[in-house]
Amino acid sequence: MLKLENYKNVFAAVGLVGVLLIASPTLGWFIHLPGGEKFSELWILGPGHMAEDYPFNVRTNESYMVYVGIGNHMGSSAYYVLYVKLRNQTEPLPNSTDNTSSPLAPLYEYRVFVQDGKSQEFPLTFAFPEVSSSENQSMVKSLNINGVPFGVGKLALWDPENRGYYYQLFFELWIYEPEQSALQFHNRYVGLWLNMTR
Amino acid sequence: MNWPCRNIAKTALTFYAILMLAGLVACGSLHASTGEEASSTITSADDALKLAFKRVLDAEEAGANVSSLTSDLNEAGESLAEAEVAYRNGNLTGAAGLADRCSALAGTVSVEALALKDSALADSQRAFESTSIFSTAGASAFVAALILSWFWFKRAHARKLLGMKCEVVSDAEA
Numbered sequence: 001m002l003k004l005e006n007y008k009n010v011f012a013a014v015g016l017v018g019v020l021l022i023a024s025p026t027l028g029w030f031i032h033l034p035g036g037e038k039f040s041e042l043w044i045l046g047p048g049h050m051a052e053d054y055p056f057n058v059r060t061n062e063s064y065m066v067y068v069g070i071g072n073h074m075g076s077s078a079y080y081v082l083y084v085k086l087r088n089q090t091e092p093l094p095n096s097t098d099n100t101s102s103p104l105a106p107l108y109e110y111r112v113f114v115q116d117g118k119s120q121e122f123p124l125t126f127a128f129p130e131v132s133s134s135e136n137q138s139m140v141k142s143l144n145i146n147g148v149p150f151g152v153g154k155l156a157l158w159d160p161e162n163r164g165y166y167y168q169l170f171f172e173l174w175i176y177e178p179e180q181s182a183l184q185f186h187n188r189y190v191g192l193w194l195n196m197t198r
Numbered sequence: 199m200n201w202p203c204r205n206i207a208k209t210a211l212t213f214y215a216i217l218m219l220a221g222l223v224a225c226g227s228l229h230a231s232t233g234e235e236a237s238s239t240i241t242s243a244d245d246a247l248k249l250a251f252k253r254v255l256d257a258e259e260a261g262a263n264v265s266s267l268t269s270d271l272n273e274a275g276e277s278l279a280e281a282e283v284a285y286r287n288g289n290l291t292g293a294a295g296l297a298d299r300c301s302a303l304a305g306t307v308s309v310e311a312l313a314l315k316d317s318a319l320a321d322s323q324r325a326f327e328s329t330s331i332f333s334t335a336g337a338s339a340f341v342a343a344l345i346l347s348w349f350w351f352k353r354a355h356a357r358k359l360l361g362m363k364c365e366v367v368s369d370a371e372a
Contacts, residue, residue, distance in 0.1 A: 004355055011351075015344045019337045026333040029326055077258055077268060079251045079275075109282055111275030113251065113268050120272075148283055178252050 040078065041071030041119065042173045042188045057164075058194045063127045063144075066192065068171055070112060071119035078116075079176035081183055084108040084124070084145060087168050088156040094172055094189045101172050101185040107152070108145040126169065131196060138165035138196050156196065164195035236290040236297070243278050243297035246304035250274065253311035262318035267307055274303035 020027075045067040046053035055064035072078045083106035087093070094102045114120050129149070130141035136158040143152050156165040170191030174183045250271060258264045281296035 004352065007351065007355065008348075011344060011348050015341060018340050018344070022336040022340055023333045026326075026330045029329070077251075077255060077264065079248075079271075081279075105286075107286075109279045111247075111279040113254075113271040113275060115265065115268055148287065150287065176248065176251065178255060181248065 035075050036073075038074045040074060040080070040173065040175065040186060040188060041069070042082075042171065042190050043069045043071075044171070044190050044192060045069065045121070054192060056193065056195055057197050058128060059197055060128055060131045063125055065123060065125045067121050068110070068124055068190075069119055069121035070114055070173065072114035072116055074116060074175075076116050078114055080110075080112050080114065080186070081174040081176070082110040082112070083172045083174065084110075085170055085172065086140070086143060086152055086154060087170065088154055089159065089166050089168075093168075093170065093191070094185065094187070096187055099185060099187045101174070102170070102189075106172075107143065107150045108148065128196070133165070133196075140167060140196065162195075164197070167194045167196060168192065169194060232290045232294075236285055236294040239294045239297040239301075240278070240281050240285060243281065243300040243304070246301045246308070247271070247274055247278055250304040250307040250311065253308050253315070257311045257315035257318060260315045260318040261322045262314040264311070264314070267311055267314065270303060270307045270310075274300045274307065277303065 044054070045051055046055075047065045047067075049067055054066065058064060068082065070080050070082065072080075083101075085102060085104045085106055087102070087104055091104060092102050094100060108124075110122060112120050112122075125144075125146055127144045128140055128142070129144055132139045132141065138156045138158075140152055140154045140156075143150050154167065156167055158164075159166055168191045170189055173186045173188040175186040176183050254264050254267045254271060257267070277296045277300035281293045281300060284290075284296060285293035
């Protein structure tokens with residue numbers, strides 16, 4: 001049989017646990033547990049909203065469509081800017097190691113606000129209305145994005161290994177940092193290789 | 199051509215050239231001022247949008263539901279993006295108009311976000327007060343019940359001990 005002192009300890013423990021349980025809704029106002037990992041998602045889907053049928057062999061004056069999506073897991077609402085850029089095989093991509101964006105000027109942009117745990121997807125149509133090609137080079141003079149024409153004047157040389165004139169349409173994700181009151185490259189980008197056929 | 203005629207033609211030509219030059223300068227400065235105007239309108243719209251977003255974040259942190267404000271922000275963001283694209287393409291008037299639209303939308307969002315934050319803070323204060331009252335009352339009642347049960351248990355335990363009989367165990371066999 002337990003001694004009275006031992007019973008006293010049992011009562012004290014039950015009392016402490018009970019008080020903590022009853023006070024837990026109030027304690028919740030003061031104790032904030034750390035959230036999970038903070039990150040953002042960026043993706044491209046084909047015209048059927050699936051990860052297939054991406055445009056690859058593109059022709060002059062034909063219109064192509066993809067979906068670009070952004071997912072927010074940053075713990076609060078976020079302000080994203082998505083820059084659409086075009087490059088040839090020799091021009092620089094963003095540098096993930098240095099966390100720097102591509103120095104190429106953006107053509108088109110999206111400015112989106114996404115709540116935590118939510119995502120947003122938007123369509124992007126593009127066409128190359130003016131492309132000229134000579135013996136072993138191709139020149140994209142203009143590019144239409146969502147119906148807006150842009151003069152690009154981008155040259156690509158014939159790639160004998162992959163047999164084509166290659167361009168890359170890529171999307172850079174930037175995020176607004178309220179503490180610094182500035183937009184910063186979010187070190188995420190996705191791209192779409194395009195082979196300019198004659 | 200005789201002298202007076204040549205002089206008149208020369209003067210007319212000089213006058214025409216000066217007129218053309220003045221026209222070009224005026225056109226250029228007009229274009230520049232429109233460009234600067236569009237640029238500053240876009241900058242103001244950008245600042246207004248950032249401020250609106252900060253206020254929405256504050257409201258969200260205070261516990262408000264910011265879904266409708268986020269969709270309004272998206273509308274303002276779309277206008278600003280279109281303004282930037284129009285500016286890059288040289289459509290300065292269009293860019294300024296779109297930037298103005300963004301500023302107006304962002305301004306409305308800022309005001310609504312402030313009101314929403316205040317109401318969320320008041321709601322949260324009320325919720326905190328009621329929770330702490332219930333917690334304090336619940337914890338006090340629990341502690342009181344526990345103390346009462348302790349005294350009852352102590353008495354019952356003492357009674358049980360007093361009711362026990364002493365038994366002597368014989369060790370004769372050992």
